[in-house]
Amino acid sequence: MNSILIIDDEPSIRTILQEILKDEGYEVHTAADGFEGLHLLKTTKVELVLLDIWLPRMGGIDVLKEIKKEFSEIEVIVISGHANVDIAVNAIKIGAFDFIEKPLDMDRVLNLTRNALQFEKLKQENKSLKSKLMLEDNMIGATEEMDKVNRIIEQSASSDSRVMITGENGTGKELVARKIHLLSQRKNKAFIEVNCAAIPDNLIESELFGHEKGAFTGASSLRKGKFEAADGGTLFLDEVADMSLSAQAKVLRAVQEMQFERIGGEKTIHVNVRILAATNKNIPEEIEKSNFREDLYFRLNVIPIKLPSLKERKEDLKELIRYFMEKFKKEGTESKSISKDGMKILSKYSWPGNIRELKNFLERVNIMCNEQEISEESVRSYLGEKIHSSESSGLNDFKNLKLNEAKDKFEKQLLVYYLKENGYNISKTAQVLGIYPSNLHSKIKKFDIAVKK
Numbered sequence: 001m002n003s004i005l006i007i008d009d010e011p012s013i014r015t016i017l018q019e020i021l022k023d024e025g026y027e028v029h030t031a032a033d034g035f036e037g038l039h040l041l042k043t044t045k046v047e048l049v050l051l052d053i054w055l056p057r058m059g060g061i062d063v064l065k066e067i068k069k070e071f072s073e074i075e076v077i078v079i080s081g082h083a084n085v086d087i088a089v090n091a092i093k094i095g096a097f098d099f100i101e102k103p104l105d106m107d108r109v110l111n112l113t114r115n116a117l118q119f120e121k122l123k124q125e126n127k128s129l130k131s132k133l134m135l136e137d138n139m140i141g142a143t144e145e146m147d148k149v150n151r152i153i154e155q156s157a158s159s160d161s162r163v164m165i166t167g168e169n170g171t172g173k174e175l176v177a178r179k180i181h182l183l184s185q186r187k188n189k190a191f192i193e194v195n196c197a198a199i200p201d202n203l204i205e206s207e208l209f210g211h212e213k214g215a216f217t218g219a220s221s222l223r224k225g226k227f228e229a230a231d232g233g234t235l236f237l238d239e240v241a242d243m244s245l246s247a248q249a250k251v252l253r254a255v256q257e258m259q260f261e262r263i264g265g266e267k268t269i270h271v272n273v274r275i276l277a278a279t280n281k282n283i284p285e286e287i288e289k290s291n292f293r294e295d296l297y298f299r300l301n302v303i304p305i306k307l308p309s310l311k312e313r314k315e316d317l318k319e320l321i322r323y324f325m326e327k328f329k330k331e332g333t334e335s336k337s338i339s340k341d342g343m344k345i346l347s348k349y350s351w352p353g354n355i356r357e358l359k360n361f362l363e364r365v366n367i368m369c370n371e372q373e374i375s376e377e378s379v380r381s382y383l384g385e386k387i388h389s390s391e392s393s394g395l396n397d398f399k400n401l402k403l404n405e406a407k408d409k410f411e412k413q414l415l416v417y418y419l420k421e422n423g424y425n426i427s428k429t430a431q432v433l434g435i436y437p438s439n440l441h442s443k444i445k446k447f448d449i450a451v452k453k
């Protein structure tokens, strides 16, 4: 049901408009002046405003400006008793959909109302088409694990239930979240993403809930947060485990009650938002360490989706490669194929960066490599030194060695691995390995390990 707000100081006009519009099946709200109207818009979902130009306290043109500034998606039809063309033209310049003169011709009111709402709907659809284009990739994968993931996506999409998506880096968590949104009834509404890890602790609450003008130094104007921006649509809390505990407490309430206050504000704001969350952390472990609220976890983790790592579904490798090569070709890069021996290397590789790493790797060889069929050597060299550490896992490396030789070889490999993992930071690596930094230094010398800066 479309919702309309009438702002007019004459009670009789409010009443007659309200009755006629209600009869047509619209939800109708009324306000007697601009302040009351703007106040109402902050808490109520409205698609169209019928706005009187001559209002006490705050003039209609100012109200119109404020609406266009704060609620740009709402359409406004201006009503005026003394319509002169100048005011009407001015109103339309500022963004009004059209204007009606008093005394009101009810047929024109209804016609314009329908047109304005239709226009608003088209704008929303347009927006949703754009968000559809934002689905970066098709979900590729035919393994049992991916089948299961796809089934859960399809089953959960149409409901409003919260979904918690977990998986290593680059396994497709964001892709899954977008897909759920696009398959849901909210697909024509906003999909708003918040990367909780990227926002400093002191700003996250204002980012999520917004702030009133003057709430803190630097808050020079009212700002709506992501919860409000996502109203009617989906809010994706990415890297949710990286949120501060105080933000978690507020998010818990917002998620539970679908209401909150902007920072520095007293008014409670109600929203209707579907929450999706993702993390590559192990949340039960974070709860254990008191880094994450258990109650929030239970709220968010209604439907869990665990994405398999690429290592766990190497059967999909071929299809993924085919898909990405095809995609690059469509985008205008020459597409290549991988030789049989090259494929062997790729399927042995551990892919710590998962699909993102695969995609980047393929893009790199496509552009940089001159061979039409990528050879084993090229695969090795474009995968870089990473291949050595993962290839050498397993016993094969140590066969035919004396115990001491094997021990040394293993120790060296382990040190190289952890040094790299910790950015060649000696004290960090030593801590991980449980040895003194001085001890690590002498081992680096002993094994002649190259320490990169």
Ligand SMILES: Nc1ncnc2c1ncn2[C@@H]1O[C@H](COP(=O)(O)OP(=O)(O)OP(=O)(O)O)[C@@H](O)[C@H]1O
Pocket: 136, 137, 138, 139, 140, 141, 167, 168, 169, 170, 171, 172, 173, 174, 175, 176, 280, 355, 356, 359
């Ligand atoms: N199943 C899949 N099929 C095809 N492409 C995929 C698939 N999963 C992920 N991708 C692509 O891989 C890249 C990484 O995916 P995405 O950003 O969703 O991962 P993520 O889990 O959110 O990663 P991070 O933890 O680093 O944020 C994106 O370009 C995405 O489109």
Ligand SMILES: [Mg+2]
Pocket: 173, 174, 238
């Ligand atoms: Mg992500």
